[in-house]
Amino acid sequence: MARLLEHHALGFFREEKIPVPRFQVVSTAKEASEAAAGLGGSVVIKALIPVGGRGKAGAIKMAKSPSEAIGQAEGLAGRTILNFPVEELLVSETVNIAREFFVSITFDSMSRRPVLLFSALGGVDVETILDRDPAQLSQFPIKLSQGLGLSQARQVLDAAGLTEKTIEEGAELLCGLYRIFCRLDAETVEVNPLVLTQDQRLLALSGVIVADNQALFRHAELEGMAQPDRTNGWRPLTALEKDMRAIDAIDSGSAIRFNEFSDGDIAFMITGGGAGLLAFDAITKLGGHPATTFDITPGRVEEKMYRATVAILSRPGLKGFIAGGNITNFIPIDVKVRGVVRALKELDIDATKFPVVFRFAGPGVEAARELASTVPGIQFYDAATSLEDAVARIVELTKSR
Numbered sequence: 001m002a003r004l005l006e007h008h009a010l011g012f013f014r015e016e017k018i019p020v021p022r023f024q025v026v027s028t029a030k031e032a033s034e035a036a037a038g039l040g041g042s043v044v045i046k047a048l049i050p051v052g053g054r055g056k057a058g059a060i061k062m063a064k065s066p067s068e069a070i071g072q073a074e075g076l077a078g079r080t081i082l083n084f085p086v087e088e089l090l091v092s093e094t095v096n097i098a099r100e101f102f103v104s105i106t107f108d109s110m111s112r113r114p115v116l117l118f119s120a121l122g123g124v125d126v127e128t129i130l131d132r133d134p135a136q137l138s139q140f141p142i143k144l145s146q147g148l149g150l151s152q153a154r155q156v157l158d159a160a161g162l163t164e165k166t167i168e169e170g171a172e173l174l175c176g177l178y179r180i181f182c183r184l185d186a187e188t189v190e191v192n193p194l195v196l197t198q199d200q201r202l203l204a205l206s207g208v209i210v211a212d213n214q215a216l217f218r219h220a221e222l223e224g225m226a227q228p229d230r231t232n233g234w235r236p237l238t239a240l241e242k243d244m245r246a247i248d249a250i251d252s253g254s255a256i257r258f259n260e261f262s263d264g265d266i267a268f269m270i271t272g273g274g275a276g277l278l279a280f281d282a283i284t285k286l287g288g289h290p291a292t293t294f295d296i297t298p299g300r301v302e303e304k305m306y307r308a309t310v311a312i313l314s315r316p317g318l319k320g321f322i323a324g325g326n327i328t329n330f331i332p333i334d335v336k337v338r339g340v341v342r343a344l345k346e347l348d349i350d351a352t353k354f355p356v357v358f359r360f361a362g363p364g365v366e367a368a369r370e371l372a373s374t375v376p377g378i379q380f381y382d383a384a385t386s387l388e389d390a391v392a393r394i395v396e397l398t399k400s401r
Contacts, residue, residue, distance in 0.1 A: 001052040002211040004344075005089050007208030008225045012184070013191075016176035019203045023092040032073035033331050035091040036066040039221035042094045047083035050209070051234060062094070083235030084151035095203060100158065100193035102126045103174065105148075105181045108141070114181065115142040115282050116148060116174065120160045140255045148178035162196070184222065185215035198271045236260075240292075240315060247307045254299020256308065260315075264291030265320040266398055268310045269340075270359075273386060275326035282388045283322075287396035291318060294359050298330050304338060305339030313347055320350075320398040325358035334371060344378075351377030355397035359390035 010020045020128055025048065047059035049260040052062050059081045063069035069091070079086050093253045100122035110114045119126065120136045140147050140156055153171035162170060173194075181189045190208040197203060212224055237245070238260045248256040261262075268290035270279040276295055292312055296304060311322060323340055331353075337360065349356065356375070360368055361383035372378045381390050 002213055003221075004209045004211065004225050005050055005088075006046065006207055006221075007048065009189075009209040010204070012209060013176070013204050013207055014178050016180055016377055018173050018176045019201065020207070021095055021203055021205060023090055023197075023378070025090055025348035026073070027077070027088050029070045029073040031079060032069045032089055032091050035068040036069035039091065041091040043069055044092045044094055045069060045076065046090045047076050047079075047081050047086040048088040048090050049081060049086060051082045051084060053082060057369050059086070082141060085209060085236075095195060095205060096198040097193075097195045097205075098194040098198050098200075101195070102137075102192045102199065103177065103191040103194050104188060105142075105177055105186075106190075106193075111141060113144055114142040114148075114177075116142060116152075116156065117167045118156050118160065122195075126192055129297045137385050142178070146177055147182070152174060155372065156319075161216060163200070166196060166200060166202060167246045172201055173204070180209065181232055184209065184219060185212050186210060187212050195284065199212040206248075216218050240311060244308060245366035247304060247311065247353060251304065254301060254304060255297045258296040258308075259292075261289075261295045261385050264289045264320040265317055267315070267318050269294040269309070269321070269323040269392075270325055270387070271336075272325035272328065279322075279387045279391050282391045283395060286392055286395045288391070288398065290309075291315060300333050302339040305336050306342045307339075309340045309343035313343065313349065319401045320353075320357070320394050321360070322357045322391065322394040324357075324381075324387070324390065326361065327383060328360070328362035331360050333360045334364035336360070337368035337371050341375055345374050349375070351375050353377075355379075355394060355401070356382070357390055357394040357397070359385060359387060 006021065007025050010023065015018050015388040022039055026035050028031045032045060044063050045061045045063055047054060059076065061076065063072045073089055076089060080295040099350065102122035104117040105114055106117065117137055117139055117212040121136050138159065140152065147381055149173045152175040154274040155166050156174065157167045157170040177189050186209055186304055188208065188210040191204045191206065193205050195203050195205045216222060239256060240260045266288055270276045271294060273295060276293060280290060280293060296309065356378045358372055358378055365382050369380050372380045379393060
């Protein structure tokens with residue numbers, strides 16, 4: 001996922017003639033004061049970080065004058081908010097708001113088509129409101145062969161009770177958002193809030209664009225804006241997570257999904273989606289502390305498993321290692337294990353002192369067992385042992401360390 005910063009999203013909106021407030025991007029309190037003076041004095045100051053929930057996190061401030069903007073900017077710049085360092089601020093003119101709406105165009109993986117989401121309720125608490133009352137969010141599927149037309153957009157806004165003049169303006173705005181969605185191969189284009197001002201103008205007061213990582217090679221215009229290596233969606237990537245992205249990039253035919261946890265001490269490489277979740281839940285319930293999560297799809301699995309294992313086991317502070325999964329049919333077990341064993345030997349891991357537990361099941365399991373036996377001390381389990389029991393074993397072994 002590559003989420004653009006808000007000023008980049010607003011820039012694309014402006015290119016499509018979507019009305020947005022006047023704004024400037026600054027990096028110091030002095031610049032914020034100067035921007036406020038140029039924008040009429042009263043401004044909104046926002047931390048430019050690639051994550052939602054800024055309002056509730058105190059990352060959006062009001063300033064009624066350029067002098068007040070200095071203090072508010074000093075309170076934001078240089079802080080870490082929602083796990084992200086604040087390096088730049090967006091200073092935006094204030095707007096007299098009559099109503100707030102929520103609008104999002106996103107891709108629905110179930111129907112495999114875009115969907116327009118619209119609510120007559122918008123603003124900082126919209127997620128809480130919609131969780132409590134889902135009927136307040138309307139969904140309008142968009143046919144890929146037809147796109148979003150003015151007629152359908154008008155129906156959306158008419159249902160929200162807008163006036164005829166505003167409906168016409170809003171229909172053009174919604175169609176503009178859809179054009180951005182298509183042009184950038186976006187996963188999501190969102191405005192919250194879309195506001196109706198006191199003088200009956202529609203403004204996209206805030207903007208979100210989430211680009212599809214796999215389509216970035218087609219979009220030179222997003223270079224420097226969409227930075228998937230900057231975040232995993234809720235915080236900046238760790239050094240190990242960046243290393244894993246580089247390992248994943250050696251082959252586009254398979255994909256690694258990986259997260260690191262700073263307080264963990266067990267290298268955790270249980271693969272297989274649901275099996276990984278089950279094992280992760282079991283290990284935490286037993287008092288174990290996973291340092292990682294890991295999954296991999298078919299492709300150059302042996303090489304990726306080798307490189308991933310080297311990277312993970314190079315992390316300091318680990319007390320043990322567990323690898324495996326549920327029954328695997330798509331990849332022979334010995335292919336995965338060969339890569340892991342190669343890494344263990346290269347790192348000179350002594351499995352009689354550093355606990356290593358394997359739990360694999362599926363084609364090639366006997367060849368995998370033989371490979372594992374070349375590293376003395378590995379405890380190898382197959383389908384006769386449940387994932388939960390294998391996890392319990394690694395927790396037991398690491399608790400004694």
